[in-house]
Amino acid sequence: MINIFEPNVGDGSVELLSDVFKSNWLGRGTYVNEFETLLAQTLKTDKKNIHTIACCTDAIFGVFDIYDLPPNSEVLVPSISFPAVGSAIIAARLIPKIIDIDLSTGNVNFDAVEKHLSKKTSAIFVTHYGGIPVDIQKLRSIVGPEVLIFEDAACAFGTSVDGVACGTEGDFGCWSFDAMKLLTCGEGGAFFISDQARMLKAKEHFYLGLPSQTKSGIDRQATDSRWWEYQLNSPGRRSIFTNINAAIGLPQFSLLEDSLLRRKKIRDAYTETLNKLGIAYLKQDQNNVSYSNYFFTLRTDKRDNLAQYLKDNGVYSTFRYYPLHLIDLFKANASECKVAMSFSETALNIPIHHGMSDDDVSKVCQSLVNFFGGGV
Numbered sequence: 001m002i003n004i005f006e007p008n009v010g011d012g013s014v015e016l017l018s019d020v021f022k023s024n025w026l027g028r029g030t031y032v033n034e035f036e037t038l039l040a041q042t043l044k045t046d047k048k049n050i051h052t053i054a055c056c057t058d059a060i061f062g063v064f065d066i067y068d069l070p071p072n073s074e075v076l077v078p079s080i081s082f083p084a085v086g087s088a089i090i091a092a093r094l095i096p097k098i099i100d101i102d103l104s105t106g107n108v109n110f111d112a113v114e115k116h117l118s119k120k121t122s123a124i125f126v127t128h129y130g131g132i133p134v135d136i137q138k139l140r141s142i143v144g145p146e147v148l149i150f151e152d153a154a155c156a157f158g159t160s161v162d163g164v165a166c167g168t169e170g171d172f173g174c175w176s177f178d179a180m181k182l183l184t185c186g187e188g189g190a191f192f193i194s195d196q197a198r199m200l201k202a203k204e205h206f207y208l209g210l211p212s213q214t215k216s217g218i219d220r221q222a223t224d225s226r227w228w229e230y231q232l233n234s235p236g237r238r239s240i241f242t243n244i245n246a247a248i249g250l251p252q253f254s255l256l257e258d259s260l261l262r263r264k265k266i267r268d269a270y271t272e273t274l275n276k277l278g279i280a281y282l283k284q285d286q287n288n289v290s291y292s293n294y295f296f297t298l299r300t301d302k303r304d305n306l307a308q309y310l311k312d313n314g315v316y317s318t319f320r321y322y323p324l325h326l327i328d329l330f331k332a333n334a335s336e337c338k339v340a341m342s343f344s345e346t347a348l349n350i351p352i353h354h355g356m357s358d359d360d361v362s363k364v365c366q367s368l369v370n371f372f373g374g375g376v
């Protein structure tokens, strides 16, 4: 079966992992520091604006603890979002106001933002669908300076607009380094916050609420007679990106450019095939954008049959993400989401990952030709 996503971890990670084991420091340490340095360089932001944690989902939940939004205020969220976004809004006792998307990108629809923006809106949580960027500057001009913009850039690591990395333009952005991502650390996540007071609060939040200026017990034992005593600044959780995660991910930074080029080549093969067949797909035609190509999404009325046909022929496909407005937990505050509905009935994500061989790509293309050209 050709997988839709696949990790691509080289020997460099095995060697670094072995170093970590020998170092006897498996937790957060020097390898994490090096990872954050390279991450900041890749995202073209200051290292002080980013922080790594256990996973992107933790960041999605944590952001609501870091920004205390007015109770019962509304957070606008496009229906095609990772489910944790809806859950995190509810868990924070806020109202997820689910709005429609744009058929050409899978991203939030700006007319819907304008329509549903109100005095009750405290934030908007957008997703850069499969690495296609939301225009954050335009979004800011619509929502104004008071409404917070949170960016789910989990799939947009590698996407930049005019050289500005996706996830670094709003008030908060987050990325995932889980097992299937462009850069994988097994598990892992990172977030961006430029406001340094908030960043300090975030770091404390993700480390039990311990004051981040406090030295560790080991460091304090030299000067304090009771080095095990502490106070907490806030209720906090523990979400740690470790040297083990960092060692898996570090060698992949130098491969990033090649990985992105490979994905672009796969995309080109798909678009050539689909253009000949007259089948629609999400366009990525902005010259000022470098795309992560994390998803390749086509659209057809025969979507379910195509998915079954591909599966029968050894090609896995899927659809991300089941619309929030159809999930019972969230639907109470959904607006009419006609486009998201149509998208979720017609869109299919087909395999795209930099480990795919030319034969794999040809097989997917041939399967598409056989299905559509052969009138299956």
Ligand SMILES: Cc1ncc(COP(=O)(O)O)c(C=O)c1O
Binding pocket: 054, 055, 056, 057, 058, 082, 127, 152, 154, 155, 175, 176, 177, 178, 188, 189
């Ligand atoms: C858009 C999006 N956001 C968030 C996440 C969560 O990332 P993590 O697995 O690191 O928690 C994912 C995971 O696939 C995702 O696709």
